[in-house]
Amino acid sequence: MPHPNDPKLRSFIPVDPSSDFPIQNLPYGVFSARGRTPRVGVAIGDYVLDLCELEQDGRFAFAEIGVFSQASLNPFMALGPKMWSKTRARISELLRYDHPELRDDEGLRKLVLVPIGEVKLHMPFAVSGYTDFYSSKEHATNVGVMFRGKDNALQPNWLHMPIGYNGRASTVVVSGTRVKRPRGQLKPPSAEAPHFGPCKRLDFELEMGVVVGQASKMGEMLSEQQAEEMIFGFVILNDWSARDIQQWEYVPLGPFQAKAFATSISPWVVTREALEPFRLHGPAQQPEPLAYLRQAQPNNYAMELDVSLRASQMNAAQTICRTNFKYMYWSSVQQLVHHASSGCAMNVGDLLGSGTISGPEKHQRGSLLEISWNGSEPVTLDGGVTRTFLEDGDSLVMRGWCQGDGYRVGFGEVEGTIVKAE
Amino acid sequence: MPHPNDPKLRSFIPVDPSSDFPIQNLPYGVFSARGRTPRVGVAIGDYVLDLCELEQDGRFAFAEIGVFSQASLNPFMALGPKMWSKTRARISELLRYDHPELRDDEGLRKLVLVPIGEVKLHMPFAVSGYTDFYSSKEHATNVGVMFRGKDNALQPNWLHMPIGYNGRASTVVVSGTRVKRPRGQLKPPSAEAPHFGPCKRLDFELEMGVVVGQASKMGEMLSEQQAEEMIFGFVILNDWSARDIQQWEYVPLGPFQAKAFATSISPWVVTREALEPFRLHGPAQQPEPLAYLRQAQPNNYAMELDVSLRASQMNAAQTICRTNFKYMYWSSVQQLVHHASSGCAMNVGDLLGSGTISGPEKHQRGSLLEISWNGSEPVTLDGGVTRTFLEDGDSLVMRGWCQGDGYRVGFGEVEGTIVKAE
Numbered sequence: 013m014p015h016p017n018d019p020k021l022r023s024f025i026p027v028d029p030s031s032d033f034p035i036q037n038l039p040y041g042v043f044s045a046r047g048r049t050p051r052v053g054v055a056i057g058d059y060v061l062d063l064c065e066l067e068q069d070g071r072f073a074f075a076e077i078g079v080f081s082q083a084s085l086n087p088f089m090a091l092g093p094k095m096w097s098k099t100r101a102r103i104s105e106l107l108r109y110d111h112p113e114l115r116d117d118e119g120l121r122k123l124v125l126v127p128i129g130e131v132k133l134h135m136p137f138a139v140s141g142y143t144d145f146y147s148s149k150e151h152a153t154n155v156g157v158m159f160r161g162k163d164n165a166l167q168p169n170w171l172h173m174p175i176g177y178n179g180r181a182s183t184v185v186v187s188g189t190r191v192k193r194p195r196g197q198l199k200p201p202s203a204e205a206p207h208f209g210p211c212k213r214l215d216f217e218l219e220m221g222v223v224v225g226q227a228s229k230m231g232e233m234l235s236e237q238q239a240e241e242m243i244f245g246f247v248i249l250n251d252w253s254a255r256d257i258q259q260w261e262y263v264p265l266g267p268f269q270a271k272a273f274a275t276s277i278s279p280w281v282v283t284r285e286a287l288e289p290f291r292l293h294g295p296a297q298q299p300e301p302l303a304y305l306r307q308a309q310p311n312n313y314a315m316e317l318d319v320s321l322r323a324s325q326m327n328a329a330q331t332i333c334r335t336n337f338k339y340m341y342w343s344s345v346q347q348l349v350h351h352a353s354s355g356c357a358m359n360v361g362d363l364l365g366s367g368t369i370s371g372p373e374k375h376q377r378g379s380l381l382e383i384s385w386n387g388s389e390p391v392t393l394d395g396g397v398t399r400t401f402l403e404d405g406d407s408l409v410m411r412g413w414c415q416g417d418g419y420r421v422g423f424g425e426v427e428g429t430i431v432k433a434e
Numbered sequence: 435m436p437h438p439n440d441p442k443l444r445s446f447i448p449v450d451p452s453s454d455f456p457i458q459n460l461p462y463g464v465f466s467a468r469g470r471t472p473r474v475g476v477a478i479g480d481y482v483l484d485l486c487e488l489e490q491d492g493r494f495a496f497a498e499i500g501v502f503s504q505a506s507l508n509p510f511m512a513l514g515p516k517m518w519s520k521t522r523a524r525i526s527e528l529l530r531y532d533h534p535e536l537r538d539d540e541g542l543r544k545l546v547l548v549p550i551g552e553v554k555l556h557m558p559f560a561v562s563g564y565t566d567f568y569s570s571k572e573h574a575t576n577v578g579v580m581f582r583g584k585d586n587a588l589q590p591n592w593l594h595m596p597i598g599y600n601g602r603a604s605t606v607v608v609s610g611t612r613v614k615r616p617r618g619q620l621k622p623p624s625a626e627a628p629h630f631g632p633c634k635r636l637d638f639e640l641e642m643g644v645v646v647g648q649a650s651k652m653g654e655m656l657s658e659q660q661a662e663e664m665i666f667g668f669v670i671l672n673d674w675s676a677r678d679i680q681q682w683e684y685v686p687l688g689p690f691q692a693k694a695f696a697t698s699i700s701p702w703v704v705t706r707e708a709l710e711p712f713r714l715h716g717p718a719q720q721p722e723p724l725a726y727l728r729q730a731q732p733n734n735y736a737m738e739l740d741v742s743l744r745a746s747q748m749n750a751a752q753t754i755c756r757t758n759f760k761y762m763y764w765s766s767v768q769q770l771v772h773h774a775s776s777g778c779a780m781n782v783g784d785l786l787g788s789g790t791i792s793g794p795e796k797h798q799r800g801s802l803l804e805i806s807w808n809g810s811e812p813v814t815l816d817g818g819v820t821r822t823f824l825e826d827g828d829s830l831v832m833r834g835w836c837q838g839d840g841y842r843v844g845f846g847e848v849e850g851t852i853v854k855a856e
Binding site for chain 2: 176177179
């Protein structure tokens with residue numbers, strides 16, 4: 013049987029070369045359609061394959077477990093990496109051009125293939141814990157130069173470990189969820205005392221999210237290989253940030269309400285296995301990391317990312333950032349190894365944000381903080397619209413894909429529109 | 435019917451005046467005994483009342499729901515504050531001296547009253563999110579003086595809001611769970627680069643934990659009253675801390691692995707209602723808090739707290755801290771209001787640590803960092819044992835109680851013993 017990543021594979025379902033969802037991808041999500049309860053599906057071209065119906069029809073060896081009738085990927089993820097591979101191979105087989113089982117069964121096709129325009133997409137998994145890292149050297153440097161000057165841009169610990177903090181899991185939402193402008197304590201440098209009101213410096217952060225699919229035990233560390241095998245897949249993640257709330261609250265315990273109001277993720281979880289052909293080495297790490305963080309494998313991925321913004325008065329969205337996941341200094345595997353290094357237990361459904369993904373070039377900056385250089389260089393958009401930070405009515409879209417030869421393994425998009433504080 | 439808090443109430447079960455669990459308390463926990471599955475119970479004197487058996491026997495009006503057969507308080511908490519009150523009143527009635535229903539039914543008594551020495555206590559609820567505050571002015575001042583000197587002890591934001599950060603929910607464990615000394619990156623001031631190894635400055639933090647029993651919606655703020663009504667109860671909490679890991683990692687995003695390896699809580703959740711007689715005003719807040727944080731009610735509690743330490747070579751534990759919850763500058767209600775102020779959704783099962791509870795006197799310091807003044811003033815214990823920070827084999831016990839007239843509403847204890855890093 014051909015490997016599901018084989019670039020020559022084709023599905024009996026027509027898939028445009030520009031589609032995010034060819035047979036080499038097969039990302040998992042949770043959807044509802046046709047009045048049925050939310051369940052697990054896989055995107056293929058312009059369709060969603062209903063795994064719940066396939067499971068109930070006995071098309072999977074583990075059908076009795078019923079993992080695909082759930083409104084969350086967690087029970088499926090809990091089955092572990094061997095079952096993830098087997099299942100993906102089976103789905104690939106069912107969708108292959110040269111496999112008649114589904115292709116030639118019109119009744120089954122009608123039952124299990126739902127046009128993607130007819131489905132409502134839900135949160136793909138229950139977020140157990142949400143952790144946000146800070147692992148782009150370009151981003152950390154930009155922020156450091158802005159706030160501390162060139163000579164002290166990177167904090168002394170930054171090159172020694174993936175710096176991160178615990179975020180708020182309760183407000184991780186799926187693409188399309190509207191984001192209410194948060195209120196909070198604001199203290200402009202000139203003010204004597206803070207006041208409470210709507211955030212004035214609302215920002216996005218372009219990130220990837222790692223979806224952890226296996227648990228680790230309290231008190232145990234992880235090797236590179238163990239961490240790798242615990243990663244189920246990736247989503248695009250927008251770590252919405254209230255810069256003015258953050259500025260006043262973050263000393264000495266880090267961001268709290270500035271990041272707690274919303275974090276948006278894309279609805280399709282692209283599996284680690286589907287990204288395998290796009291692996292590459294990250295930037296050289298100097299000084300060499302401590303032994304527990306060293307990598308024997310290339311753990312970065314070549315993944316194109318872009319961000320576009322559409323103000324309410326604009327006819328179309330306009331790209332404001334184009335960058336690549338490959339620039340990340342600390343890899344997702346290193347983040348996970350570090351996360352468990354104190355003995356911290358990891359759970360099925362943990363979500364790890366990569367940190368803002370900026371690149372070396374100016375057009376590769378992954379936040380408005382950097383794009384507008386802390387508000388000092390407004391960006392001009394179509395029709396004379398200018399922005400330093402986000403305004404009410406702005407819609408922000410992030411997209412990501414790995415480009416193969418004649419196909420792309422894509423993530424779809426994560427969209428969020430800002431609504432005004434009450 | 436007398437109110438369950440009536441100090442004159444007595445149970446037909448004999449309860450010593452020094453017991454933590456008189457009929458005025460009725461704290462909830464999850465226990466197993468006699469080979470039965472874990473279920474919800476209430477502590478009364480030297481017994482645990484099995485609510486699962488009572489529920490199955492039809493002794494509660496909502497018996498059909500089956501909330502007490504779960505291994506977690508979350509389903510019961512989700513029923514809301516009116517049902518919490520009703521249930522407590524019903525349990526009080528069942529245990530009253532002058533109510534024959536259980537008192538005179540020997541068969542039922544044997545079924546539902548389990549000697550407390552025969553039970554195994556479990557985590558009382560599933561922790562949805564764990565947030566740790568920093569709300570004792572004395573503690574924040576002590577730490578500030580140590581690290582920044584007297585003139586800059588309190589950070590500028592501290593008097594304006596309850597400073598807090600998201601902690602790690604996956605490693606909140608119940609009293610009695612052994613705590614493995616964490617490993618992590620350590621960089622003594624004299625070293626050029628960090629190394630990885632066992633923490634050398636392992637500490638405890640004496641805290642109370644608020645157990646949130648009701649959810650709030652994303653995008654919505656809370657009033658003082660709404661926040662108050664969402665609080666189900668309180669536990670004692672030990673926020674184990676690796677000071678040396680923290681020192682190196684915490685800039686600029688706050689504590690991460692330094693606090694992620696373990697947080698211990700007491701097994702009995704004392705309800706907010708049981709603490710009602712012990713309410714009092716906290717310290718005067720100057721400057722006056724912003725409007726959203728102002729309090730119309732006294733939201734602090736007079737609650738005695740002590741910490742004792744027993745090194746493996748000692749015959750008995752020795753008290754190293756005696757303090758009171760009443761000193762807290764920011765109340766639990768203010769913490770919860772602030773937590774939701776950006777629109778952050780709160781969930782059933784959220785746990786909010788108060789922050790280390792220190793008092794104005796030297797013997798009221800709630801951490802070894804303060805007791806040993808950052809290691810410079812070792813504490814001498816019985817038999818010539820000295821400590822700056824915790825050593826392998828040390829057992830730490832925290833206890834807490836509200837003293838009534840002839841009875842006390844107590845929390846039991848939270849114990850943890852340090853085991854060596856592998």
